Amino acid sequence: MLFTIQVNNKKIKAEKGETILSALNRNGIIIPTLCRMKEFTPTGACRMCVVEVEGRDRLVTACSQPVEEWMKIKTHSPRVITARKTIVELLLSNHPDDCLYCDKNLNCELQRLSEELNIRERRMRAKKIRPRLDQSSPAIVRELSKCILCGRCVRVCEEIITSTSLDFLNKGSQTHVGPAMDRDFNFSSCIHCGQCVLVCPTGALHEKHNINEVQEYLNNPELLKVIQYSPLVASGIAEELGIKYNREFDRILNSILRKIGFEKIFTTGTGTDICITEVTAQLKEEIERKSKTPLYISACPAWVKYAEQFMPEILPLLSTVKSPQQITGILIKTLVAEQADVRPEKIYSVSATPCMAMKFEARRDGMMRKGISDVDSVMTVRELARLIRLYGIDVTNIEPEPVDEPMSGLTSAAALAEVSGGLAEAVIRSLWFSINNNEADRQLFKKLRSGGSFREASFRIGETEISVAVVDGLIGLEKLKNSQASGKKYDLVEVMTCQGGCVNGAGLPYSSVKDEKKSRAKMIYHADETDALNLPCKSPVLLNLYDKLIKENKEIGDRKIFFTHFEKRNVLL
Ligand code: SF4
Ligand code: SF4
Ligand code: FES
Known part of the structure; x- marks a missing residue:
């Protein structure tokens, strides 16, 4: 069933049961996402896709929230942009800043988001994540300090590859992604397909180079x-x-x-x-x-x-x-x-x-x-x-x-x-x-x-x-x-x-x-x-x-x- 919603003061058609993000994208309105992957159930984890919905106190995540007939949405209001910018700034606050040397330089989603959100200075500084380079696998390198905990690799490995070789480990500020018992990659059940590398938005996972x-x-x-x-x-x-x-x-x-x-x-x-x-x-x-x-x-x-x-x-x-x-x-x-x-x-x-x-x-x-x-x-x-x-x-x-x-x-x-x-x-x-x-x-x-x-x-x-x-x-x-x-x-x-x-x-x-x-x-x-x-x-x-x-x-x-x-x-x- 199709109905009308209002987005940025314009009427667009939305379909019952679809998410706000899907209705926006179908109508040519693009908003940034980070943890979301097409064909996966959304988790709403990163909050990069937030939008303002009239009548709601809190910003809502467009990738997981179903669209409703009465909705009046703002996708790029000052409040929304500030929220998205803050998320990226927080991610950058403990990031290694070595774009020039990074494997994903020019292909990095974090880099692209900072550019799109016009981030031009470091406003927040957090303790840098201890660099940990795992080069033990014959095919894949893990650079833990570049991981932004989006969870995409964990999901693809579990839900598509069914190898379940990566998971979230530890809690709070110690949370990171890695193989069982935090061992090096070569001890894990990883089958080296590299599908996690394809979905990783940053240089945290990449192929082992032979150049x-x-x-x-x-x-x-x-x-x-x-x-x-x-x-x-x-x-x-x-x-x-x-x-x-x-x-x-x-x-x-x-x-x-x-x-x-x-x-x-x-x-x-x-x-x-x-x-x-x-x-x-x-x-x-x-x-x-x-x-x-x-x-x-x-x-x-x-x-x-x-x-x-x-x-x-x-x-x-x-x-x-x-x-x-x-x-x-x-x-x-x-x-x-x-x-x-x-x-x-x-x-x-x-x-x-x-x-x-x-x-x-x-x-x-x-x-x-x-x-x-x-x-x-x-x-x-x-x-x-x-x-x-x-x-x-x-x-x-x-x-x-x-x-x-x-x-x-x-x-x-x-x-x-x-x-x-x-x-x-x-x-x-x-x-x-x-x-x-x-x-x-x-x-x-x-x-x-x-x-x-x-x-x-x-x-x-x-x-x-x-x-x-x-x-x-x-x-x-x-x-x-x-x-x-x-x-x-x-x-x-x-x-x-x-x-x-x-x-x-x-x-x-x-x-x-x-x-x-x-x-x-x-x-x-x-x-x-x-x-x-x-x-x-x-x-x-x-x-x-x-x-x-x-x-x-x-x-x-x-x-x-x-x-x-x-x-x-x-x-x-
Ligand atoms: S290479 Fe394949 S099996 Fe190994 S962790 Fe990545 S997705 Fe899982
Ligand atoms: S390794 Fe990459 S895909 Fe996996 S959680 Fe970290 S940033 Fe996301
Ligand atoms: S993309 Fe929607 S919450 Fe991450």
Whole structure:
């Protein structure tokens, strides 16, 4: 039901049941918020969104207060502005003031609010919070002195990621946010997804940087410097550098990377095509064995850690195929080493990715051989953009170049794996092609592509009915478990930690990661509609690798190297 309310002496339409904030935003009136996150129940904790309502003594929080028909609201009265300003001044009173050195400089909401509220002097001084820097995690740094206790990280970790690795600890002035028993992050149940980093309004949480080590190794003349990058990296870099993305930019990125000092450049998408091929073979085997249990895809490293900690019972069902990043890393340290005639330890192998958990994955047991890692450093898209800026390259005036052989191409199926449901779809399409010798109609996959945190679909391939489940964000696991408890059986289950898939990865540009996830997915689907090279089995790059290069290489000829194992992990809760 629609009714009229008065805002700043003007009439606007509001809807029964919505909050004041929602009515204001729908009518183009913007007020600041801090603790609020879209799609979460409001807590009213920070009071940044206060407005004046005629007849009420106290200011009310617009994010949590439902709108009522009689309301006359003032959103920017002197009283309201003073209240908001005081909140920010109090937050700043014990803040470290090191904006210039802060990871979130120019992306910080506290900085933006101080600017918007025209705060030009420090009126309040409180005792600075004792600096505490927790760098123990392989992926995420915590700077406690920058935390403004908004609680966003706690909520996202508990309500969306369901890992509950962060909570409010202690009371009163000692209150802070941290893992159980106030231990360092590496002792916690954190799965390194980085979704808390994305929602943190300040520099209290950020990725662990590898820029310095990359720079150092780039200057080492004794090493062969190699980089692989995931399909979403080029568009993310374009976004970070303020350039309109088109697919030609992928080739421009190759030239940029060469100018920086990388001597060999590969696409991680080739590794994804191998991953799809190997998972398809595993699924085919399971189906032929008439196995009654599902095969869980293991390409998302945060999901794998989650399963090791919280669902050890499914570990025997988790696909043992390594992730695209690690497979590409293996090919770099074997095939590329052989071709370039250098020892693997003389190759410095970097991966650029939208995923933060891959920093952790590269250091897992089983991802090293004879003490040599397949991937030496992992950089987020944001870090790579910083590195590019550091080298002062004019990206608008540069000739495009191809990636290097032999990992020189990817199919649209590999790009699809960056979207939730995409890897499962690519596996089923590959299986369909191998059995029917024709392509499955894309319409069949509609149910896997969108619609909530849990999706399912069945496919008849030859004589067999194959059931597939897609868990889009770990919050969907509950629905999967309920469905399985009610007797439903699946043959293939894809789980992605970040909602929407890697298109919502925590290593993508801060500015747009949430809003852009739909358009990123759309771009990938569109490419898949038009690309002729839409399955790994059609890819000349892959055929060359499987039929020749991998087969003929002594170290990896039996392909055992593409597989790993997973073990139960004990965590403090
Ligand atoms: S990285 Fe993910 S699991 Fe770890 S604390 Fe942040 S949201 Fe939770
Ligand atoms: S770490 Fe960041 S998101 Fe978490 S409570 Fe502190 S400021 Fe908020
Ligand atoms: S944004 Fe409304 S109370 Fe924090």
